[in-house]
Amino acid sequence: MTLPDWNSLATQADETLPLLETALLIARDEYPQLDADLYDTLAQSHAEHLRPEIEAIEAWPLKMAAINRHLFDELGYSGNHDEYYDPRNSYLNEVFERRLGNPISLAMVQMEVARRLGVPLDGVSFPGHFLVRLPVDDGLLVMDPFNGGRPLGVDELRERAKPHLGGDIPDDNALLHILDPASHRAILIRILRNLHGVYAEREEWDRAARSADRVLKLAPDQPEALRDRGLAYLHIDHRHGARHDLTRYLQLAPEAPDAHALHERLVELNAGGAARMH
Known part of the structure; x- marks a missing residue:
């Protein structure tokens, strides 16, 4: 196989x-x-x-x-x-x-x-x-x-x-x-979102970021996955990646319930100086 x-x-x-x-x-x-x-x-x-x-x-x-x-x-x-x-x-x-x-x-x-x-x-x-x-x-x-x-x-x-x-x-x-049938893509994304939730709860942020990243390999620009990866990147101090993902999330979901709070996080991030790549 x-x-x-x-x-x-x-x-x-x-x-x-x-x-x-x-x-x-x-x-x-x-x-x-x-x-x-x-x-x-x-x-x-x-x-x-x-x-x-x-x-x-x-x-x-x-x-x-x-x-x-x-x-x-x-x-x-x-x-x-x-x-x-x-x-x-x-x-x-x-x-x-x-x-x-x-x-x-x-x-x-x-x-x-x-x-x-x-x-x-x-x-x-x-x-x-x-x-x-x-x-x-x-x-x-x-x-x-x-x-x-x-x-x-x-x-x-x-x-x-x-x-x-x-x-x-x-x-x-x-x-x-x-009860409509779930597509293969929807099934695979649900598996990855489950994994992201488990790893975020355990504060295993590298694995949480990876799980969200894999969702984006299946469905690029999915807002929730961009947000999840961006927040995980913040925890591992990948500020360039966090800035990119959170900015894109707010572009795609400007009316989301967490949009204001994440905008504030992004302002703080942008004020924090040059990004460091890891």
Whole structure:
């Protein structure tokens, strides 16, 4: 398996952006000796073990139940409830090896295996926890990979969305919109934003800056990533980079809630003398 080059991703269409390969590229930042072929082979072995059973089943929900049973019950993939914010939960090599992850990384394993078996499983950038969805005859089968692939009913989905919608319960149209499939780019950006949040909380500012920088490799000029990288640069005293990113953020999001405070920071930064490069 050949991993993509970071500098090629911004211009690549969402539908051709390789999900597994780019997720492993993210992991290689932290694990430079990562062997991508090992994890490609592991995902394929999971699929091949299931293939005879899946091919003998006709109904999509029953195919998916067999996949979930193998991944979560037999192989032991599970949500890391005890150490939810461990960064290893976001690195796919660690998820394959430890069989522990967060919602989005477990969804990626689930999607990778299902798709290799011809099951069109998609990710859902649901507020709160990432989910997966499968089209079925009468609508959508929505599942929670963090909790063993458990199917979720409409009422539970509404309740899960409610706290993220100002307390409003979404109607059918709003819920369907929330359940739209997430693009590969959106999935990868969400992984990186999770990593940025973990590293910022731990005050590991070099890794926080790196995570925001990788978002910008996927989506140049994304305002939040520019802000996040600029603030991380401030912490590691890369003032030239901080000045550039925060200036660009304010150009792109002049009405943002934090715009005034960051403008003040930028005034202080510009008054602080010449930038020092690190």
